[in-house]
Amino acid sequence: MLAPGSTIGILGGGQLGRMLAMAAAELGYRCHVFAPEADLPAADVSAAVTRADYADRGALSAFAAAVDVVTFEWENVDPAAVRHLAQAVPVYPGTHSLEVAQDRMAEKQFVEWLGGRTAPWVQVDSRAGLDEAIAHIGVPTILKTRRFGYDGKGQARIKAAGDADAAWELIGGQPAILEAMVNFAHEYSVILCRGQDGAMVHWPVSVNLHRGGILATSSLPAPALVRAQTADAVALARTVAEKLDHVGVLTAEFFACADGLRFNEMAPRVHNSGHWTIEGSATSQFENHVRAICGLPLRPTTQMSPQIEMTNLIGADAEDWPRLLSDPSLHVHLYGKGEGRPGRKMGHVTRLGS
Numbered sequence: 001m002l003a004p005g006s007t008i009g010i011l012g013g014g015q016l017g018r019m020l021a022m023a024a025a026e027l028g029y030r031c032h033v034f035a036p037e038a039d040l041p042a043a044d045v046s047a048a049v050t051r052a053d054y055a056d057r058g059a060l061s062a063f064a065a066a067v068d069v070v071t072f073e074w075e076n077v078d079p080a081a082v083r084h085l086a087q088a089v090p091v092y093p094g095t096h097s098l099e100v101a102q103d104r105m106a107e108k109q110f111v112e113w114l115g116g117r118t119a120p121w122v123q124v125d126s127r128a129g130l131d132e133a134i135a136h137i138g139v140p141t142i143l144k145t146r147r148f149g150y151d152g153k154g155q156a157r158i159k160a161a162g163d164a165d166a167a168w169e170l171i172g173g174q175p176a177i178l179e180a181m182v183n184f185a186h187e188y189s190v191i192l193c194r195g196q197d198g199a200m201v202h203w204p205v206s207v208n209l210h211r212g213g214i215l216a217t218s219s220l221p222a223p224a225l226v227r228a229q230t231a232d233a234v235a236l237a238r239t240v241a242e243k244l245d246h247v248g249v250l251t252a253e254f255f256a257c258a259d260g261l262r263f264n265e266m267a268p269r270v271h272n273s274g275h276w277t278i279e280g281s282a283t284s285q286f287e288n289h290v291r292a293i294c295g296l297p298l299r300p301t302t303q304m305s306p307q308i309e310m311t312n313l314i315g316a317d318a319e320d321w322p323r324l325l326s327d328p329s330l331h332v333h334l335y336g337k338g339e340g341r342p343g344r345k346m347g348h349v350t351r352l353g354s
């Protein structure tokens with residue numbers, strides 16, 4: 001067990017790091033953020049910050065020497081950098097989780113190997129390969145880069161074979177997969193946390209609504225179709241965590257279809273669809289993640305209200321802060337980001353009860 005007063009290193013400096021650092025502070029830990037950007041919401045609430053490129057070995061070595069454990073809030077960190085850190089300091093979750101979750105193809109193959117069902121997909125490595133893939137999968141379909149995709153970025157919808165040129169250009173001609181469109185009724189996520197001793201807890205499942213590829217709301221209780229699939233989805237997510245020897249929070253996103261569940265993707269970290277856990281659960285995803293990486297026992301995830309809704313504040317939504325902060329039914333979280341550019345997550349609000 002890492003003693004309170006120890007320092008947690010966080011790779012990445014966004015809002016997830018900010019909320020992790022706040023949870024860590026409650027338990028008496030200090031945080032040290034490592035990220036390249038000038039504007040770092042996590043640095044505002046952390047004891048120390050290193051602004052450096054993730055590939056800067058000198059900066060990484062100094063960071064490793066200054067912290068007692070390392071975690072990440074952003075999974076697109078070069079695994080070589082993480083392996084470099086891991087020679088000097090424990091890193092949770094480990095590089096295996098990171099490598100699988102960074103690559104949509106590796107992720108799907110891994111989950112299929114464990115018996116999970118995904119949308120039909122094929123690998124696409126060239127423009128000619130895209131035509132072959134479209135002939136195989138059919139239209140409508142969706143082209144996704146294997147790496148660096150988030151919030152709908154790195155994706156292009158293809159309604160007819162004639163859209164292939166534009167789609168290939170839109171994703172920058174990168175290694176990709178072509179995925180069949182899933183006719184889903186709902187999207188939901190299983191968020192679990194695995195401790196260093198292998199103990200696991202998971203949170204009640206929220207149903208997630210996306211707009212323009214970006215999460216808009218997460219609500220509980222999930223509808224009956226989702227609840228009927230939850231046991232299978234949780235079992236699959238637990239197997240994934242065990243096989244990866246994952247330590248910390250793991251999020252698995254699913255499509256609920258009339259004929260059962262389909263795994264969509266996973267994140268080896270705390271997740272936007274788990275922000276409701278701050279007020280809506282006996283223990284937040286952030287606290288249990290800190291507990292896991294510090295070797296502490298995990299706490300229960302009991303739902304604190306029958307109805308919970310988390311709404312993201314995206315772009316100009318946050319300009320409504322005077323009204324939001326005056327509404328006693330809302331728990332308001334603002335991330336301290338400067339400019340409310342379209343699509344940028346500026347904060348979120350959570351409402352317990354109807």
Ligand code: AMP
Pocket residue numbers: 119142149150151152179180181182183187210213253264265
């Ligand atoms: P992703 O980054 O894969 O989570 O995709 C972002 C969002 O696009 C998802 O949350 C879905 O709303 C939608 N989407 C992604 N893949 C598919 C698919 N195969 N079929 C239908 N909708 C999808």
